[in-house]
Amino acid sequence: MEHCDQSQTSDRETLNKTDVLRDFQVSFFAMSRLVSFPWTFLEKELESNKSSDLILDILKQTCLHSLCRKFPPSVRFRRLFLSELIRREAAGCDPLDELYDALAEVVGAEDTTECYKSYILxxxxxxxxxxxxxxxxxxxxxxxxxxxxxxxxxxxxxxxxxxxxxxxxxxxxxxxxxxxxxxxxxxxxxxxxxxxxxxxxxxxxxxxxxxxxxxxxxxxxxxxxxxxxxxxxxxxxxxxxxxxxxxxxxxxxxxxxxxxxxxxxxxxxxxxxxxxxxxxxxxxxxxxxxxxxxxxxxxxxxxxxxxxxxxxxxxxxxxxxxx
Structure with a gap:
């Protein structure tokens, strides 16, 4: 019975992480207001687990995703999004090289009057x-x-x-x-x-x-x-x-x-x-x-x-x- 309970808990955590990663991805590509992102889940996860794995997973679904390479959201939006990620990472886990590499790409980039928004079906x-x-x-x-x-x-x-x-x-x-x-x-x-x-x-x-x-x-x-x-x-x-x-x-x-x-x-x-x-x-x-x-x-x-x-x-x- 104990093993069954542990398995169900693990399934719920996996489901939650999957849902949260999708929420981050959907919101990022549609350039939603940053306050609407599921930051609370990330913060709680970093409190209980000092690993940067979840931040890396978020990066892979957003700034490092192939869709971002092809149809990138605005430079300003990506800069603000990465700054929010860095703020949580600095408080919760070891520095993640990929995060700072992604920020370096947009820090010196020029803003434009147009950008891509992608709506996930x-x-x-x-x-x-x-x-x-x-x-x-x-x-x-x-x-x-x-x-x-x-x-x-x-x-x-x-x-x-x-x-x-x-x-x-x-x-x-x-x-x-x-x-x-x-x-x-x-x-x-x-x-x-x-x-x-x-x-x-x-x-x-x-x-x-x-x-x-x-x-x-x-x-x-x-x-x-x-x-x-x-x-x-x-x-x-x-x-x-x-x-x-x-x-x-x-x-x-x-x-x-x-x-x-x-x-x-x-x-x-x-x-x-x-x-x-x-x-x-x-x-x-x-x-x-x-x-x-x-x-x-x-x-x-x-x-x-x-x-x-x-x-x-x-x-x-x-x-x-x-x-």
Whole structure:
């Protein structure tokens, strides 16, 4: 019985370490806020065991991982992350050469306005995107990944049958997180990314190519919501239309609702809109305009699998539209 108890304890410790290493990896490549990392587990482990093995394992899953060589997070982020590791190591165990070698690589390196973020999928593959460091740049918010896009991607992973074998049109694709995740995991027959800002489209095309997605299965199109015609929508022939974080500016809500009305009137597409509700007045105005246009909506309830790291305290709502 004693041997059995020891074995179960060992299994729990192994599971915990595996989970913690994955948490470090997922958070590191998505450039999550450093306070969200599982530092407490590391500190407790170093208190009970003065070995630097766990720190080396963390390094192997982050800065020394092949994904970091290919698609590195920002220099500043890596520098701060390594400094946090060194602070814990200095208090708990012998110096680790690999840790200081990794820091030496980034200490003199120059920061850039762009960096890679990688979002680890459940199977272990990663969606890697080139994003801007600043939240707003070149007059647009479309050069970074926002929370509603992450939520919608998680919902898609839980509801792959909605997209499998179908033609999907995404409005306001941004840097491409949701669409690339769907293309990589849900086997759509065709996927059309769209946006209207030239800088966003340039980065979107790069990210689509970066993730190995090619025409004719996948395409990136410029789409001005005020100019999109029913003929163009029919030519695309969407079975599913999705959009994430497109309801944030009252000035564009009217053109979005008009486009959604055209889509619903000239196709039989299922339409899903995912929004982070930052301003209740703006979001309420969007729903009011939908109602005025004769468009009803249904709030999609139920939890989604936690795949990507982001602030889950945010108010995010996914709705399906219909007439």
């Amino acid at each position: 459940p199977g272990g593959d990663a969606v890697s995107l080139l994003e801007n460091v600043a939240l707003i740049s070149e007059g647009t918010t479309g050069l970074v990944t926002w929370e509603a896009a992450l939520y919608l991607a998680e919902w898609a992973l839980d509801h792959q049958q909605v997209f499998t074998g179908r033609t999907v049109l995404e409005l306001g694709s941004g840097v491409g997180l949701t669409g690339v995740t769907i293309c990589r995991s849900c086997s759509p027959n065709r996927f059309v990314f769209s946006d209207c800002h030239s800088s966003v489209l340039h980065k979107l095309r790069s990210n689509v190519q970066l993730n190995g997605l090619t025409e004719p299965t996948v395409s990136v199109e410029e789409m001005d919501w005020t100019a999109a015609t029913e003929e163009r929508i029919k030519r695309i022939g969407p079975d599913v239309v999705i959009a994430a974080d497109v309801v944030y500016d009252p000035d564009v809500v009217g053109s979005l609702v008009k486009l959604l009305s055209k889509i619903l009137s000239c196709s039989s597409a299922e339409v899903f809109i995912c929004s982070t509700i930052r301003n209740q007045e703006t979001y309420g105005g969007f729903k009011q305009q939908l109602e005025t246009a004769g468009i009803s909506h249904h709030v999609m309830t139920g939890a989604v699998s936690h795949v990507f790291p982001y602030n889950r305290a945010s108010s995010i709502e996914l709705i399906q539209l219909y007439t």
